Every structure is written in structure tokens, then in C-alpha cells.
Amino acid sequence: MKLVLIDDHPLVLQGISTIMQYQDDLEVVGTACCSREGLKILAESKPDIAIVDLRLSGENGLDIILRGRNVAPECRFIILSSGSDRADVRRALNEKVEGYILKEATPEEIISAVRLVARGRTYIDPLIMQSLVCEEKDPIEELTPRELEVLAAIASGMSNREIASSLFVTEYTVKKHVSQILDKLNMADRTQAALYAFSRGLGQVSAFCS
Amino acid sequence: MKLVLIDDHPLVLQGISTIMQYQDDLEVVGTACCSREGLKILAESKPDIAIVDLRLSGENGLDIILRGRNVAPECRFIILSSGSDRADVRRALNEKVEGYILKEATPEEIISAVRLVARGRTYIDPLIMQSLVCEEKDPIEELTPRELEVLAAIASGMSNREIASSLFVTEYTVKKHVSQILDKLNMADRTQAALYAFSRGLGQVSAFCS
DNA sequence: TGACTTATGGCACTAAAGTATAACGACAGG
DNA sequence: CCTGTCGTTATACTTTAGTGCCATAAGTCA
Numbered sequence: 001m002k003l004v005l006i007d008d009h010p011l012v013l014q015g016i017s018t019i020m021q022y023q024d025d026l027e028v029v030g031t032a033c034c035s036r037e038g039l040k041i042l043a044e045s046k047p048d049i050a051i052v053d054l055r056l057s058g059e060n061g062l063d064i065i066l067r068g069r070n071v072a073p074e075c076r077f078i079i080l081s082s083g084s085d086r087a088d089v090r091r092a093l094n095e096k097v098e099g100y101i102l103k104e105a106t107p108e109e110i111i112s113a114v115r116l117v118a119r120g121r122t123y124i125d126p127l128i129m130q131s132l133v134c135e136e137k138d139p140i141e142e143l144t145p146r147e148l149e150v151l152a153a154i155a156s157g158m159s160n161r162e163i164a165s166s167l168f169v170t171e172y173t174v175k176k177h178v179s180q181i182l183d184k185l186n187m188a189d190r191t192q193a194a195l196y197a198f199s200r201g202l203g204q205v206s207a208f209c210s
Numbered sequence: 211m212k213l214v215l216i217d218d219h220p221l222v223l224q225g226i227s228t229i230m231q232y233q234d235d236l237e238v239v240g241t242a243c244c245s246r247e248g249l250k251i252l253a254e255s256k257p258d259i260a261i262v263d264l265r266l267s268g269e270n271g272l273d274i275i276l277r278g279r280n281v282a283p284e285c286r287f288i289i290l291s292s293g294s295d296r297a298d299v300r301r302a303l304n305e306k307v308e309g310y311i312l313k314e315a316t317p318e319e320i321i322s323a324v325r326l327v328a329r330g331r332t333y334i335d336p337l338i339m340q341s342l343v344c345e346e347k348d349p350i351e352e353l354t355p356r357e358l359e360v361l362a363a364i365a366s367g368m369s370n371r372e373i374a375s376s377l378f379v380t381e382y383t384v385k386k387h388v389s390q391i392l393d394k395l396n397m398a399d400r401t402q403a404a405l406y407a408f409s410r411g412l413g414q415v416s417a418f419c420s
Numbered sequence: 421t422g423a424c425t426t427a428t429g430g431c432a433c434t435a436a437a438g439t440a441t442a443a444c445g446a447c448a449g450g
Numbered sequence: 451c452c453t454g455t456c457g458t459t460a461t462a463c464t465t466t467a468g469t470g471c472c473a474t475a476a477g478t479c480a
Contacts, residue, residue: 015225
């Protein structure tokens with residue numbers, strides 16, 4: 001069973017490689033630390049399974065998986081995440097990855113997850129499963145697609161007028177959406193909504209993260 | 211040279227342990243994945259050097275270091291960070307840690323960093339150094355203490371009236387501060403300021419981070 | 421002392437944000 | 451077909467937010 005690892009943390013690559021050395025049925029045939037290298041190795045070594053970090057510096061691990069499926073159609077993809085970023089989980093699960101493991105997991109869990117995926121099953125870390133079930137339904141789920149667009153714009157620091165022109169609607173419409181959003185989120189003003197949205201990944205990070 | 215590792219990612223622990231195995235002068239004498247365990251091991255094994263993840267699930271790595279210095283006064287502390295979180299860097303550097311390495315670093319860099327710290331020097335990852343130097347002087351530095359208080363309040367989603375009553379001043383004063391803040395930060399409204407401040411750690415996280 | 425910064429309070433004014441209510445077309449589900 | 455939701459526009463209104471200008475008091479620094 002050929003494995004490829006894509007992560008920008010050499011320590012993690014080293015860690016996975018080490019624990020895989022003792023498994024007769026699993027072999028790491030390549031590692032990469034960025035998007036370019038990752039796609040190259042996927043194309044070259046045609047692995048059975050690829051373990052991909054969700055947040056590579058700058059780029060998103062999901063993009064690699066989406067593009068990776070083209071160059072290595074037979075490959076099953078497992079996402080490796082830091083657990084703290086719950087915002088990404090939902091987006092990832094929508095992309096139908098074959099597995100989702102946390103860096104907090106023990107080596108035994110990781111190995112059994114890989115074997116499970118190798119046999120065609122899907123593995124989702126129990127902690128994530130739990131957080132998806134127990135999670136008091138995120139009020140953000142009640143927002144319509146359009147409202148999500150508006151909220152993202154708010155979380156980018158835009159005014160109603162700017163949002164209106166960027167969405168090609170009138171300011172009235174934007175105000176309507178904003179009121180609706182604040183109502184659904186049970187918040188007092190756009191600033192609270194912006195902070196809320198920003199804390200779970202919406203908005204243009206560029207402006208506020210140097 | 212005795213090493214202790216504190217990180218909630220088993221893969222990272224495995225990775226560091228592995229690369230240290232081939233260094234005759236360095237030996238990992240204990241690992242921990244949380245604050246409690248970490249302090250216990252520090253007290254028991256009295257290591258020469260401890261490598262501590264900056265963001266342990268829930269708790270902050272800095273707290274461990276602060277408390278760790280009590281139970282293991284001779285120990286030198288190296289922070290291990292994910293690089294993406296520049297907000298924490300400044301706070302960490304203020305605490306006078308002996309080293310600061312990134313998970314993006316190669317095993318060779320990490321080893322040489324450990325050796326450097328072992329000899330009493332301080333090691334800061336070049337990338338961090340660069341970001342501290344090149345960084346266009348953070349406009350937040352220009353704010354007065356009082357303005358910082360107000361900004362933190364804004365980043366907690368408070369209105370001018372709420373801020374006024376919480377700081378025991380009138381709304382006029384708060385408005386004055388807000389204007390001043392927006393002027394210094396060169397931003398258009400409180401929402402932008404809130405996002406900016408929030409992204410570098412100010413504000414009450416409680417309200418917006420589930 | 422004089423110049424400067426910080427923190428404070430006040431007023432008037434403009435601009436923006438948010439609410440309430442109403443209406444219309446499109447579209448999906450029962 | 452009817453009902454409900456979504457996205458849209460609109461009017462009218464209230465409330466915050468933010469700016470400009472002024473003024474006072476305390477503390478710092480040369």
C-alpha cells in the first residue's frame with residue numbers, strides 16, 4: 001500500500017514516516033511540503049493513499065485534493081487537521097474526502113484509519129464526529145447563501161454601500177439582509193457579526209492578517 | 211543533554227523524537243501532550259531543554275513555560291509554533307523564551323537550534339526575525355494605553371455606550387477615543403478596527419469562539 | 421515656565437446603520 | 451393550486467457612529 005504525505009511541517013512528515021516504518025503493509029513513497037510538490041508527487045508515484053494537511057502555508061489542502069484527484073484518480077485522500085479549526089471541517093466534509101484524522105490522534109489511531117480507508121471505508125476522527133453531532137446547531141447554518149455572502153462582506157470590513165455595489169444590488173437590499181442576519185445570529189450590530197464570522201473563517205483575511 | 215517535549219500532536223512528538231535519536235548529545239527523556247502532564251514531567255526529569263508547542267488545545271504554551279520555570283529553574287525553553295499565528299509571536303518574545311522555532315523548519319535547523327540554546331544562546335527562527343524587522347511598524351503601537359482599552363472593547367463587540375459605562379466615562383469621551391483610533395489605524399469604521407484588533411489577539415474571545 | 425501629550429467632557433452636525441412595513445417575481449414542495 | 455422561502459426594491463423612521471471644533475486638567479520633558 002503506497003502512501004504519500006503532504007504537509008509543510010517536516011516534523012509531522014518525520015513522525016508519520018517513522019510510525020509507518022513498522023507497518024509491513026504500508027510504505028511511504030513520497031512526501032511534499034507544498035502544493036506544487038504535492039501534485040507532482042501524486043502524479044509520479046500514483047499512491048493508493050495520500051495524507052494531506054488541511055492548512056498548508058498560504059494554500060488550502062482541499063484545493064490540492066480537488067486537483068489531485070485529476071492526476072491520481074485511484075488515490076484515496078485523508079485530511080490531516082489540527083482540530084482547532086472547526087470552521088474548515090464542514091467545508092472539507094462536503095468535498096467527500098475518504099478520511100479525516102486529527103494531529104491529536106495517537107499513532108495507533110492513525111494507522112488503523114489508514115488501513116480502514118485502504119479497504120475502501122471512510123474514517124472520520126471520533127472527536128470530529130462528536131463535535132458534528134453534539135454541536136449546538138451553529139446559527140450560521142440558518143443563513144441563506146445570499147446572507148452568507150453579505151456576512152462574509154461584513155467580515156471583510158465593508159460598508160453597506162460597498163457591499164451593495166460589489167453584489168450589484170441596492171443598499172436597501174443589503175440593509176435588509178443585514179437586519180435578517182443580525183436577527184438570526186441574535187446580535188446587536190455588524191461589528192459583532194463581523195467578529196463572529198471572522199472567527200470561523202469567513203471574510204477576506206488579507207486585509208487584517210499581515 | 212536531556213530534552214522534554216510538550217505538544218498535543220503525537221506526530222510531532224514522534225517526529226522530534228526520531229530526529230533526536232541520531233544525535234548522540236541529545237536525548238528525549240519525556241513527552242507530554244497537555245499542561246498537567248507537561249509540568250509533571252518538567253518537575254520529575256529536570257531537563258536541560260524543553261520544547262513547548264505554543265498552542266496546546268485550550269491552553270497556551272506560554273503559561274506552561276511561566277509555571278515551568280518554577281518547577282524546573284535550570285531548564286531552557288524553546289517555543290514551537292506553527293508560523294501562521296504571528297499574533298502570538300510578540301507576546302511570546304516578551305516572555306524572554308530562549309528559543310523560537312517553526313514547525314516549517316527542517317530537522318537540521320531544529321537540531322542546530324537546540325544545540326545553540328543548550329550553549330546558552332538564544333535562537334529565533336529566521337522567518338520570524340525577518341517578519342519582525344521588515345514588518346511595517348505595527349500601527350497599533352501608536353495607540354495610547356487608554357485607546358488600547360477602547361480598542362479591545364470594540365473588538366469585544368461593545369457599543370460606545372457600553373464601553374462608556376464599562377470604563378466609567380461619558381459616551382463623548384469614548385467617541386473621541388474611537389475617532390482617534392480610527393485615525394491612527396487609518397480605518398473607516400469600528401468594524402474594521404474590531405477585525406484588526408481581533409486578528410491580533412485583543413478582545414474577549416469568549417463571545418465569538420465556541 | 422512653556423510646549424506637549426493624555427484623558428476627559430461638551431455641542432452640533434453629517435453620515436451611516438438598523439428597524440418596521442409593504443410589495444413583487446421566482447421558484448420549490450406538498 | 452396554494453403556501454412558503456428567497457431575493458429584490460422601496461419609504462419612512464429611529465438610533466448609532468463618527469467628525470470638527472472647543473475646552474479643561476494633569477502629567478512629562480526640555
